Amino acid sequence: MNFSELGLNPLILKAVETSGYTEPTAVQEQAVPAALAGKDLLVSAQTGSGKTAAFMMPSLCRLVEPSTVKGSGPRILVLTPTRELAMQVEKAAATYGREMRKLRTVSLVGGAPYGPQLKQLSQPVDVVVATPGRLMDHMERGKIDFDRLEVLILDEADRMLDMGFVDDIKAIVAKTPATRQTLLFSATLDGVVGKLARELTRDALRIEVARKEDPEAQIEQKLHFFDDPSHKMRLLDALARDTNLNQAVVFTATKAGAEELSEELRDRGFLAEALHGDMPQHKRTRTLDRVRTGRTQFLIATDVAARGIDVAGISHVINFDPPRQAEDYVHRIGRTGRAGRSGIAVTLVGFKERHLVRNIERYTGQSIAVEIIPGLEPTSKPRPEGPRTSKPWGDKPGYKGKSSFGGGGWKGGERAPSSAKPGGYKGNSENKPRPAAATAQPAHKPKRAERFW
Numbered sequence: 001m002n003f004s005e006l007g008l009n010p011l012i013l014k015a016v017e018t019s020g021y022t023e024p025t026a027v028q029e030q031a032v033p034a035a036l037a038g039k040d041l042l043v044s045a046q047t048g049s050g051k052t053a054a055f056m057m058p059s060l061c062r063l064v065e066p067s068t069v070k071g072s073g074p075r076i077l078v079l080t081p082t083r084e085l086a087m088q089v090e091k092a093a094a095t096y097g098r099e100m101r102k103l104r105t106v107s108l109v110g111g112a113p114y115g116p117q118l119k120q121l122s123q124p125v126d127v128v129v130a131t132p133g134r135l136m137d138h139m140e141r142g143k144i145d146f147d148r149l150e151v152l153i154l155d156e157a158d159r160m161l162d163m164g165f166v167d168d169i170k171a172i173v174a175k176t177p178a179t180r181q182t183l184l185f186s187a188t189l190d191g192v193v194g195k196l197a198r199e200l201t202r203d204a205l206r207i208e209v210a211r212k213e214d215p216e217a218q219i220e221q222k223l224h225f226f227d228d229p230s231h232k233m234r235l236l237d238a239l240a241r242d243t244n245l246n247q248a249v250v251f252t253a254t255k256a257g258a259e260e261l262s263e264e265l266r267d268r269g270f271l272a273e274a275l276h277g278d279m280p281q282h283k284r285t286r287t288l289d290r291v292r293t294g295r296t297q298f299l300i301a302t303d304v305a306a307r308g309i310d311v312a313g314i315s316h317v318i319n320f321d322p323p324r325q326a327e328d329y330v331h332r333i334g335r336t337g338r339a340g341r342s343g344i345a346v347t348l349v350g351f352k353e354r355h356l357v358r359n360i361e362r363y364t365g366q367s368i369a370v371e372i373i374p375g376l377e378p379t380s381k382p383r384p385e386g387p388r389t390s391k392p393w394g395d396k397p398g399y400k401g402k403s404s405f406g407g408g409g410w411k412g413g414e415r416a417p418s419s420a421k422p423g424g425y426k427g428n429s430e431n432k433p434r435p436a437a438a439t440a441q442p443a444h445k446p447k448r449a450e451r452f453w
């Protein structure tokens with residue numbers, strides 16, 4: 001199918017074609033004609049599937065005709081869980097609407113000053129992209145009305161619910177006209193999301209995009225076990241020097257961890273910057289701009305801050321700390337392999353954290369290959385159970401006969417050093433890794449090993 005068969009207005013079609021897209025993605029093929037026909041939609045589509053264009057292109061088509069209702073409020077409202085995603089959606093609106101005359105888009109996100117937002121709201125606006133909390137603030141101050149609203153879009157609805165926005169969403173929806181069209185996009189339509197979806201939509205068409213559209217399909221997933229914080233840092237150092245790595249998002253569990261790790265990487269000569277929720281919006285925007293333009297190679301981020309980041313140059317995602325929630329793993333690795341490109345997702349795991357990997361594998365239905373970097377093999381024994389003489393890692397050549405793993409039962413491998421603390425690579429001279437040159441493994445060829453469970 002090509003774009004001209006979707007029924008889009010020629011102005012939107014022209015903008016899409018100049019974006020360089022040759023054909024619609026699966027979600028666009030299914031969602032666009034139905035949205036143009038005015039249907040409510042419940043769409044389960046992963047990030048990277050082209051979902052933003054799937055809701056933005058048909059919604060913008062409405063704006064080609066003037067509103068029949070008087071007022072200055074938005075005709076399209078998009079709710080997103082995070083500021084970064086909101087900004088990307090606003091950018092998409094501007095891109096697909098660039099051939100339209102005087103399209104006015106506004107992003108209302110928390111963490112940004114009120115002044116410019118209020119100024120923008122003092123004039124008529126076509127598209128508002130907002131995080132629920134900040135939008136509620138503007139609504140409570142009487143700065144925005146929805147008299148003209150035609151389309152309400154909930155993007156990454158599951159995530160908004162995870163983040164506790166359910167009451168805000170309901171309060172916002174209650175202020176919108178009952179005649180609106182509602183398009184809800186979510187990674188899943190099960191459980192509480194499904195319940196909310198049914199409450200907010202009327203006779204909605206349900207669209208589930210086949211799994212082959214999942215970003216994971218193009219993403220090679222790998223696992224590296226580490227013994228202690230020093231070993232973990234040396235692994236990261238080696239991975240960071242891989243010549244195949246273009247840009248990477250490195251995930252940490254905490255905001256402080258992101259700051260510390262970015263400092264550590266800078267000390268080692270890498271172009272690294274942190275991105276987390278404690279940073280003021282202008283700093284976050286600047287950091288993301290530097291990532292987009294390639295001036296920053298490593299973005300050290302927390303889950304929420306990195307959500308929705310869409311930078312084509314990101315070749316690797318490195319989970320320096322494994323995610324606690326399996327869903328977060330999917331969102332994290334979706335930062336690479338964007339728009340049909342391939343990507344690599346590496347997770348560093350302590351032996352005590354194996355259960356997290358098992359949860360992820362159960363959730364995704366995919367197993368993650370264990371790899372080792374020559375010279376950086378973990379010395380801990382992989383698993384406690386089983387007879388001492390068994391070969392828990394089977395007969396795969398990678399591990400068989402390796403002196404660091406072979407012989408003896410598992411002993412103490414899960415014990416982290418008592419000096420270990422989260423982010424223990426810093427401020428601990430014992431754990432401080434050797435100078436970069438000593439650990440550098442450019443373009444290493446990691447050996448594959450079999451899993452431990």
Ligand code: AMP
Pocket residue numbers: 021022023024025028046047048049050051052053310338339
């Ligand atoms: P999304 O799933 O909305 O986060 O989009 C993921 C990426 O796919 C974005 O970088 C879009 O610019 C890109 N994209 C959207 N639609 C298409 C298409 N039909 N062909 C190629 N790339 C696309």
